[in-house]
Amino acid sequence: MSTPNEVTLEQYGRYPTAWCPGCGNFAILRAVKQALVSSGLAPHQVLFVSGIGQAAKTPHYLNANVFNGLHGRALPVATGAKLANPELVVIVESGDGCSYGEGGNHFLNAIRRNVDLTLIVHDNQVYGLTKGQASPTSLQGFVTKAQPQGVLSPPFNPLAVAVAMHAGFVARGFSGMVDHLVDLIRQAIAHPGLSLVDVFQPCVTFNRVNTMQWYREHTYLLPAAHDPTDWEAAMRLAMQQDRYPLGIIYREERPAFHTQFPTLAQGPLVGRTVDKQALAQLMERYA
Amino acid sequence: MDGEALNIVLGGEAGQGLVTLGELLAKTLVRSGYSINVTQDYQNRVRGGHNTFRIRTSPDPVLAPQEPIDLLVALSAQTPDLLGKDMSSQGLILADRALQLQGGSLEVPYSELADSRYVNVAALGVLGGLLGLDHHVALQLVHDNFSRMGAEVIEKNRQALDAGFAWSRGRQTALRRLPPAADRLRRLMLNGNEALVLGALSAGLRFYSFYPMTPSTPIALHLAACAEKMGLVVEQGEDEIAVINMALGASFAGAPAMVGTSGGGFALMVESVSLAGMTETPIVIVVGQRPGPATGLPTRTEQGDLEFVLHSGHGEFPRAIFAPGDVEQCFHLARRALELAEQYQTPVFVLTDLYLADCYQAVPPFALESLAQCGFGAAQPPVSTPYRRYAITEDGISPRLLPGMSEHLVVADSDEHDEAGHLTEDLSIRARMVEKRLRKGQGLARQTMPPEYCGDDRPELLLVSWGSTRGSALEAAATLRAQGVKAATLHFAQVWPLVPEQFAARLENAGQVVSVEGNACGQFARLLRRETGLHIRRHVHRYDGLPITPEFILRELGTQL
Numbered sequence: 001m002s003t004p005n006e007v008t009l010e011q012y013g014r015y016p017t018a019w020c021p022g023c024g025n026f027a028i029l030r031a032v033k034q035a036l037v038s039s040g041l042a043p044h045q046v047l048f049v050s051g052i053g054q055a056a057k058t059p060h061y062l063n064a065n066v067f068n069g070l071h072g073r074a075l076p077v078a079t080g081a082k083l084a085n086p087e088l089v090v091i092v093e094s095g096d097g098c099s100y101g102e103g104g105n106h107f108l109n110a111i112r113r114n115v116d117l118t119l120i121v122h123d124n125q126v127y128g129l130t131k132g133q134a135s136p137t138s139l140q141g142f143v144t145k146a147q148p149q150g151v152l153s154p155p156f157n158p159l160a161v162a163v164a165m166h167a168g169f170v171a172r173g174f175s176g177m178v179d180h181l182v183d184l185i186r187q188a189i190a191h192p193g194l195s196l197v198d199v200f201q202p203c204v205t206f207n208r209v210n211t212m213q214w215y216r217e218h219t220y221l222l223p224a225a226h227d228p229t230d231w232e233a234a235m236r237l238a239m240q241q242d243r244y245p246l247g248i249i250y251r252e253e254r255p256a257f258h259t260q261f262p263t264l265a266q267g268p269l270v271g272r273t274v275d276k277q278a279l280a281q282l283m284e285r286y287a
Numbered sequence: 288m289d290g291e292a293l294n295i296v297l298g299g300e301a302g303q304g305l306v307t308l309g310e311l312l313a314k315t316l317v318r319s320g321y322s323i324n325v326t327q328d329y330q331n332r333v334r335g336g337h338n339t340f341r342i343r344t345s346p347d348p349v350l351a352p353q354e355p356i357d358l359l360v361a362l363s364a365q366t367p368d369l370l371g372k373d374m375s376s377q378g379l380i381l382a383d384r385a386l387q388l389q390g391g392s393l394e395v396p397y398s399e400l401a402d403s404r405y406v407n408v409a410a411l412g413v414l415g416g417l418l419g420l421d422h423h424v425a426l427q428l429v430h431d432n433f434s435r436m437g438a439e440v441i442e443k444n445r446q447a448l449d450a451g452f453a454w455s456r457g458r459q460t461a462l463r464r465l466p467p468a469a470d471r472l473r474r475l476m477l478n479g480n481e482a483l484v485l486g487a488l489s490a491g492l493r494f495y496s497f498y499p500m501t502p503s504t505p506i507a508l509h510l511a512a513c514a515e516k517m518g519l520v521v522e523q524g525e526d527e528i529a530v531i532n533m534a535l536g537a538s539f540a541g542a543p544a545m546v547g548t549s550g551g552g553f554a555l556m557v558e559s560v561s562l563a564g565m566t567e568t569p570i571v572i573v574v575g576q577r578p579g580p581a582t583g584l585p586t587r588t589e590q591g592d593l594e595f596v597l598h599s600g601h602g603e604f605p606r607a608i609f610a611p612g613d614v615e616q617c618f619h620l621a622r623r624a625l626e627l628a629e630q631y632q633t634p635v636f637v638l639t640d641l642y643l644a645d646c647y648q649a650v651p652p653f654a655l656e657s658l659a660q661c662g663f664g665a666a667q668p669p670v671s672t673p674y675r676r677y678a679i680t681e682d683g684i685s686p687r688l689l690p691g692m693s694e695h696l697v698v699a700d701s702d703e704h705d706e707a708g709h710l711t712e713d714l715s716i717r718a719r720m721v722e723k724r725l726r727k728g729q730g731l732a733r734q735t736m737p738p739e740y741c742g743d744d745r746p747e748l749l750l751v752s753w754g755s756t757r758g759s760a761l762e763a764a765a766t767l768r769a770q771g772v773k774a775a776t777l778h779f780a781q782v783w784p785l786v787p788e789q790f791a792a793r794l795e796n797a798g799q800v801v802s803v804e805g806n807a808c809g810q811f812a813r814l815l816r817r818e819t820g821l822h823i824r825r826h827v828h829r830y831d832g833l834p835i836t837p838e839f840i841l842r843e844l845g846t847q848l
Contacts, residue, residue: 044694060709065690066698067539070562076529080536083520084494088691109525262515269493269520270541270689274660278516279488283652286475
């Protein structure tokens with residue numbers, strides 16, 4: 001087992017990717033690796049779970065345990081893994097389509113359960129892997145080949161939903177501010193419960209509206225005076241649609257899901273032996 | 288069919304305590320040494336309607352339900368109207384005097400025997416007396432059942448039981464007495480779901496996720512009730528998609544995992560059946576069948592999802608499908624399913640149906656001490672470095688490590704992947720991975736349980752069945768043999784993979800082969816034809832939502848002969 005000060009960035013490796021040059025994913029990958037190093041976590045202690053999309057490939061480009069599952073289904077896989085072995089540090093990484101569209105119901109219920117995991121959503125407001133259709137966070141009126149009249153519905157607001165549901169840690173980062181993002185992810189990992197880090201990132205190929213420049217113009221760093229435990233203030237910030245705040249919007253301490261299962265107080269489910277005496281007593285009830 | 292058997296049917300509205308009384312009577316019979324087969328027929332509602340709890344019982348083994356009613360216990364005035372036509376010639380209708388039925392029934396003054404709160408136990412006494420059961424056995428059961436509710440409740444129930452027995456004991460009726468049971472060996476009264484639960488726990492089940500759906504919900508309720516004691520996690524998912532993905536996550540991280548559902552819920556899980564196949568993650572999926580399509584008949588039975596389960600999931604990957612033929616097999620096949628899922632790292636199914644899920648039978652206690660558990664210890668097998676989760680091996684099974692349990696990294700991917708688990712578009716690797724996964728199917732086939740054959744080696748008539756129709760086929764064949772027909776049965780408790788060498792000669796050696804299935808299309812006969820080239824041309828199919836009975840088979844054969 002490595003002690004924190006032995007973990008290095010090199011342990012997390014460097015791999016060729018399938019991403020376009022200039023993609024925001026590169027910065028997020030760098031930030032995730034730096035956050036893990038600064039958290040003192042060695043690769044074997046961490047499980048990445050992802051879905052499908054360009055963002056969901058991220059775990060293949062670093063060293064860690066990985067379950068790269070189906071589109072939209074990362075959160076329930078992560079929930080099951082965390083319940084089986086609460087000692088794993090679980091990070092879910094996927095895009096806005098996977099996390100908020102296909103996986104919307106799981107997003108709501110992972111927040112309700114307060115599963116101790118970090119959900120990093122690469123939010124570029126467009127579908128990249130399938131080449132440029134609208135995503136749940138695309139702005140109203142956003143024109144694509146699939147939505148030639150522009151997107152008809154207003155965007156899904158993940159932060160407002162998360163704050164409304166009293167998610168324990170709700171933050172927004174920006175791929176153009178890597179050091180800030182590293183700190184957000186590090187704090188999200190340290191938070192004992194569900195942490196949402198929604199990360200704005202440009203899609204240089206399919207989103208010509210929400211560009212790096214657009215994000216710089218439409219975001220601002222939360223002032224130090226913001227109290228993230230103030231729910232009403234957090235709700236107001238989450239609802240801001242003209243300029244989007246970056247930083248930790250809301251924090252609340254709630255018991256993590258796995259801590260509420262009495263049997264998990266004895267440690268992971270892995271490797272347990274059948275208690276035949278208890279089973280015999282159970283069988284006896286049917287006699 | 289067993290001429291000594293009595294068919295006792297309780298009929299009434301939902302919410303009248305029908306099941307409580309039925310379970311008390313069934314357990315009194317089991318503890319008295321009798322064999323039972325209980326069929327529950329209920330409507331998709333919480334109150335009202337008309338439900339039945341049918342107990343067929345005999346000193347000899349009873350394998351199937353029976354249609355003619357020997358004793359009809361009417362809890363509602365509509366019961367005799369609905370079921371009177373099914374009475375056997377010596378049948379007796381027992382009714383509450385307060386129902387004021389028009390003649391023909393034995394009227395019991397329950398209100399004189401007990402307060403309304405204890406009337407179920409008074410009825411147990413009345414039935415015990417009529418059937419000639421041992422009062423002490425019933426008394427002990429009442430004591431065991433109500434012991435947690437305090438001395439006063441026990442005493443009131445004891446009085447009600449005594450009053451019931453006193454009223455009916457020695458009363459002359461048309462009803463045959465049950466012959467005495469040969470012995471009182473200790474047995475369990477279990478239904479299919481309960482046996483599945485015990486079997487899965489004995490194999491080391493650690494994670495069960497579910498979304499409520501008839502007839503599989505009770506599996507979750509039983510597991511949730513013992514989760515803390517048995518050291519497992521039970522979680523209700525937000526939908527069946529979450530359910531199966533949670534189970535896969537838990538299994539990936541090292542907890543032997545199972546999910547339970549019915550056809551409609553399973554339809555939602557199907558994409559992740561494929562995910563289990565691709566990521567080579569062990570999982571057991573219990574599908575308790577009920578009639579479809581869509582919502583169908585939610586509280587009735589059918590065997591209509593064989594082809595669906597067999598072909599579920601896109602792409603090609605190995606699987607095994609078990610179809611227990613009785614309650615005892617539910618225990619053993621749940622164990623087998625967990626073992627094979629872990630061994631072959633692939634989805635394994637247990638295909639039951641509503642009839643079997645709810646069917647109570649008397650089962651000898653399981654020898655738990657001698658049963659091995661499946662699954663991983665915390666000790667990780669030695670592997671070469673760097674660890675390759677999908678290392679290509681001769682039998683297709685790659686050494687499986689668990690994430691976080693060593694410094695090795697475990698990488699699983701739903702994309703086609705290389706041996707290390709990372710996504711690849713190298714098409715030569717793709718072909719080798721397909722072959723590796725399918726080689727596991729060959730191993731599974733080598734472990735296929737042969738079907739159970741019963742009867743003459745060269746029968747005139749061979750009844751082929753699978754899953755819960757086993758008992759009815761056996762009893763129908765026994766009746767035919769008693770009538771001089773050389774009849775035999777072939778029952779499949781494992782329906783995939785099929786190994787024709789195990790049974791093809793049986794099909795060829797029979798004069799006529801008839802498939803007996805609870806569906807309209809003869810799905811298993813079609814599968815047999817596909818795998819063996821043998822065409823079964825005669826069928827007994829039932830698809831009205833009721834279980835196949837021996838009488839149904841004989842009637843259908845009669846019309847076909």
